Amino acid sequence: MSKAGEALLSRLAPGLDGDVPGWLSQIRAAALTWVTEHGFPTHRDEDWKYTRLEAITEVAFRAGTADSGDSRIGEQVEDPAVDLGGIRFVFVNGLFRASMSRLPAVADGITITNVAALLVGGAQQLAPFFDSVPGQHHAFAALNDALAEDGAFIHLGPGTVVDEPIQLVFLSDTAGIPLLASPRSVVLAEAGSRATIVETYAGVDGQVCCTNSVTEVVLHEGAHVEHYKIQDEPESAFHLALLDVRQGRDSRFGSHLVMLGSQIARHEVRISLDEPGAQVSLDGLYLPRGNQVHDNTVFVDHASTQCTSHQLYKGVLEDRGHGVFNGHIMVREGADGTDANQKNQNLILSDRAEVDTRPRLEIYADDVKCTHGAAVGQVDGEAILYLRSRGLSAEEARGLLVFAFVRDMVDRIELPGLRSALLNRIATRSMAGIGEVGA
Amino acid sequence: MLKIEDLHARIGDKKILRGVNLQIEAGEVHAVMGPNGAGKSTLAGVLIGREDFAVTGSVLFDGEDLLALSPEERAAAGIFLAFQHPVEIPGVGNLYFMRTALNSLRRHRGLDELDGVDFLALAQERMKLVEMDQSFMSRSVNEGFSGGEKKRNEILQMAILEPKLAILDETDSGLDIDALRVVAGGVNALRSEGRSMLVITHHQRLLDFIVPDQVHIMAAGRIVRSGGKELAVELEEHGYAGVREPVPAATSMAGATR
Ligand SMILES: Nc1ncnc2c1ncn2[C@@H]1O[C@H](COP(=O)(O)OP(=O)(O)O)[C@@H](O)[C@H]1O
Ligand SMILES: [Mg+2]
Numbered sequence: 001m002s003k004a005g006e007a008l009l010s011r012l013a014p015g016l017d018g019d020v021p022g023w024l025s026q027i028r029a030a031a032l033t034w035v036t037e038h039g040f041p042t043h044r045d046e047d048w049k050y051t052r053l054e055a056i057t058e059v060a061f062r063a064g065t066a067d068s069g070d071s072r073i074g075e076q077v078e079d080p081a082v083d084l085g086g087i088r089f090v091f092v093n094g095l096f097r098a099s100m101s102r103l104p105a106v107a108d109g110i111t112i113t114n115v116a117a118l119l120v121g122g123a124q125q126l127a128p129f130f131d132s133v134p135g136q137h138h139a140f141a142a143l144n145d146a147l148a149e150d151g152a153f154i155h156l157g158p159g160t161v162v163d164e165p166i167q168l169v170f171l172s173d174t175a176g177i178p179l180l181a182s183p184r185s186v187v188l189a190e191a192g193s194r195a196t197i198v199e200t201y202a203g204v205d206g207q208v209c210c211t212n213s214v215t216e217v218v219l220h221e222g223a224h225v226e227h228y229k230i231q232d233e234p235e236s237a238f239h240l241a242l243l244d245v246r247q248g249r250d251s252r253f254g255s256h257l258v259m260l261g262s263q264i265a266r267h268e269v270r271i272s273l274d275e276p277g278a279q280v281s282l283d284g285l286y287l288p289r290g291n292q293v294h295d296n297t298v299f300v301d302h303a304s305t306q307c308t309s310h311q312l313y314k315g316v317l318e319d320r321g322h323g324v325f326n327g328h329i330m331v332r333e334g335a336d337g338t339d340a341n342q343k344n345q346n347l348i349l350s351d352r353a354e355v356d357t358r359p360r361l362e363i364y365a366d367d368v369k370c371t372h373g374a375a376v377g378q379v380d381g382e383a384i385l386y387l388r389s390r391g392l393s394a395e396e397a398r399g400l401l402v403f404a405f406v407r408d409m410v411d412r413i414e415l416p417g418l419r420s421a422l423l424n425r426i427a428t429r430s431m432a433g434i435g436e437v438g439a
Numbered sequence: 440m441l442k443i444e445d446l447h448a449r450i451g452d453k454k455i456l457r458g459v460n461l462q463i464e465a466g467e468v469h470a471v472m473g474p475n476g477a478g479k480s481t482l483a484g485v486l487i488g489r490e491d492f493a494v495t496g497s498v499l500f501d502g503e504d505l506l507a508l509s510p511e512e513r514a515a516a517g518i519f520l521a522f523q524h525p526v527e528i529p530g531v532g533n534l535y536f537m538r539t540a541l542n543s544l545r546r547h548r549g550l551d552e553l554d555g556v557d558f559l560a561l562a563q564e565r566m567k568l569v570e571m572d573q574s575f576m577s578r579s580v581n582e583g584f585s586g587g588e589k590k591r592n593e594i595l596q597m598a599i600l601e602p603k604l605a606i607l608d609e610t611d612s613g614l615d616i617d618a619l620r621v622v623a624g625g626v627n628a629l630r631s632e633g634r635s636m637l638v639i640t641h642h643q644r645l646l647d648f649i650v651p652d653q654v655h656i657m658a659a660g661r662i663v664r665s666g667g668k669e670l671a672v673e674l675e676e677h678g679y680a681g682v683r684e685p686v687p688a689a690t691s692m693a694g695a696t697r
Contacts, residue, residue: 386526388510389487389519390540390596391547400539404530404579 001039004057009036012063012147012180020149021122027130031145040139047138050324050356051266051295056238061180061210063147064093082421084198086164087112092171094181094211095150100169109157112166115184116150126153129186129216140240144214148184151213156193156223165196165228165415172203172211172237185215189223189251198228198418201261203237210238217244219251221275226254228418232261232425235290239265247307249275256413258422259286259294260429266295273300273307273335284313285409287429288321288353295324298342302330302365306337314409315346316402317353325357325374333364342372347379347405349398403427440465440635441604446496448478448485455481455492457660463604463653468636470646472671473657474679479639480523482657483608486637487520488513500604514540515547517603521593521610523639527581533592534576537562537599544600565598569625586613594625605629606637611645623648643675 001009009032020028040057041048089112090100096114106112118126130145152168170183187197203209211233219225233239239262245253259265271280286294300309315323325344346355359372379401387397406426413419441463448456455478463469471479485494488510498505500516508516528536541561542552553561562576569591581589590610597605607626611619626649630636638649646654646668654670655662658679664670 380526383526383528385487385489385510386522386528387536387540389514389522390536390600391511391514391543392539393511393543394509396539396543400531400536401528404528407530 001036002042002057004054005040006036008040008057008061011060012143020119021124023124023127024119024130027127028146031142035139035142035146038139038142047297047326050322050326051264051293053264055264056210056240059178059208059210059238061178064095064179064181082417084165084167084415084417086167087162088167088169089114089152090169090171091150091152091181091183092173093179093209094148094170094183094213106162107160109160110162111153111155111157113153114150115148115153115186118153119149125155126186129188129218130184140212141214141242144182144184144212144242147180147182147212148214149182151183151185151215152187153185154187154195154197156187156189156195158190158220159192160190161193162195165198165418167198167200170199170201170211170213172201172207172209172233174204174207174209176207178208178210180210180212183211183213185213187215187217187225189217189219189225191221191223191248193220194224196226196228196415198230198415200230201233201239203233203261205234206236207234208236209233211240213241215241215243217246217253219245219247219253219278221249222251223248224252226256226414228256228413228415229258229267230418230422231257231259231265231267233265234261235263235292237262239267241265241267243267243269245270245280246272246274247278247280250277251275251279253278253280255280255282255284257282257284257286257296258409259284259288259296260425262292262294264293264295266293266297268297269299271298271300271309273302273304273309276305277307278304279308280310282309282311282313283409283412284311284325285406286313286315286323287318287406287426288315288323289318291320293322293324296326297324298327300327300329300340300342301332302335302338302340302368303332305335307335308339309341311342311344312409313344314406315344315355316349316406317346317355318349320350320352320354322353323355325355325359327358327372328360329362329370329372331361331363331365331368331370335365336367338365338368338370340368340370344374345405346374346376347402348376349379349402440467440501441637442497442499444497446482446485446494446498448481448492448494450492455660456485459496459657459660459662461655461662463635463637465603465635466630466632467652468630468638468649469653469655470638470640470649470651470668470671471655471657471662472640472643472674475641477657478660479657480608481660483520483523483606483637483639486513486606487518511543512547514600514602515544519597519600519602519605521590521597521605521607523608523612525581525584525589525593527579527584529579529582531580532576533578533580534559534562536580537576537596540596541599562595562599565595568598568628569594570621571595587615587618590614590622591618591625594622594629598625598629601629601634603633604635604637606639608639609641610638611640611642619645619648643671646671 446459
């Protein structure tokens, strides 16, 4: 383990004392040992080679505490996810902030609370969601195991439905001291239940912080969860995230990812299709510019028969922006009837921008339908001329074409409030000055 | 309104326009005919500011040096090209595109922008000119349009943007006779005292519908003959072979009225 990595751990470790149940103490200790032994990944690790992690491990991060940051955080952060009404949980530096949250009454059979509140009571029901990581994933997920104190806990009993989106807002606010936030959220969707979850990440411009989040989702038979994530942290921030999903028979999971912010951001999705008939659809949009790095790592494990997975990731690379799509589909032996596809499309706007796209298929079953493809292109010069000949400036023309490229991804967002907020957010970001866009 | 003098254009070593002279006055309709590869689309491209070519010579538009302007400045000055191959732009709504275009031009000209409601009313009125169904407005620009639908969409843009000089590059090609009649009807409705047109075509047929004031024959990068609309008829009878030999520069200007 590097000196910087050791120093990072030793600064973070004091955050571990706390008053937690015995099972969690054990998991934390094991996770910490694992990280100490294995160290943090470097660019020599195949799965991390595009992401300059040294930039993160070298910052003198401390763990966020309840009194770190500024209490007026809510006023300072422009919320990119708008308030969608309904349930809204706000976490500041990884810790639940009740005063900024809203929890209307929920139907019988549904529990929505925060992890820290559960831990007070022993929280044995959480244990299965914390036992996963060491060895199986990677150092940052293990670090989250070791440090996580809070996050959302959503338990949907059999057949329950939450109609309005459940909004989880993660804010970083360091007040000058680089902080590491380690939110850990859990979604347990029992048979036939249904919900939509929206995770938004934001912070204060110029503050150095790191979010290292893990969200675990377990879907039982016939459950359906739509998951949205908007990563809009300031460009001074770092963002590492793991979305880990295990799917039961005939369950459906949809993931919609929009990467806007952070200096270095990595969002990893791991889907395990454990039982027959499970379906997953993964959308991703990443828009690195300036010096931003947006790393999308996807692993879909077809471990059972008749499962379906669709992936569509689109990137727009500007300035020195660097995008990564590292998508891996594994079709296990016997996973017959698998229908898997994976598409990655990129638009490069500058000759200093970069994209690494690695779609991978690994197939050990016979009766499967799998396709994958990656494309990297530039804006169409003829279309630019066409638009300019109609009076649009060169920048407007370019912006409009970029917007058109990302538009269908935004249109796939089924929450009208979120969709129009994002349309405007992306429009002002990529085509300043062109005015409102047709919704 | 438009005065082109000794216009040359080349790509690398390839000379495409080799001394074009042409003058069009306000309200006039000029046709340019000529075989494939003569340089007709190149002339249109040079006039709208296509950047592929090295250009020399002079083009004055309302007395202004057109070649010094960017494509969008030319559009604002009143130049419009109905493209021979209209571009498909997936993801950009046709209605939104046209409103954005019109409002860009209006901004350039110091006029207020039109809001969605006013623009829709305008678009609906102009769509009648080319007998276009409103469903085309909610689709992406030209995406999946048939050849004829693309051409109508070009004329619709012209009707909405109201240029001073409209250049139509083979707007008739690929149209059946009914579509041709509709498109020509739209064009004729837009003829006016202040609006000039440069109609590029292969076929005399179009000129039965859009009757030009002048006809120019282009071959190998030059205008080799100019005359009245009877020239098109002559061409129909004898083919380009009979008109191809270059004429002295002085007479090639003969078609231009003073
Ligand atoms: N971008 C280009 N690169 C190379 N040659 C070109 C280009 N554009 C036009 N040309 C050539 O210039 C000549 C004239 O083309 P064009 O203006 O399209 O003719 P027309 O429209 O009269 O059929 C042709 O020989 C064509 O191949
Ligand atoms: Mg042509």
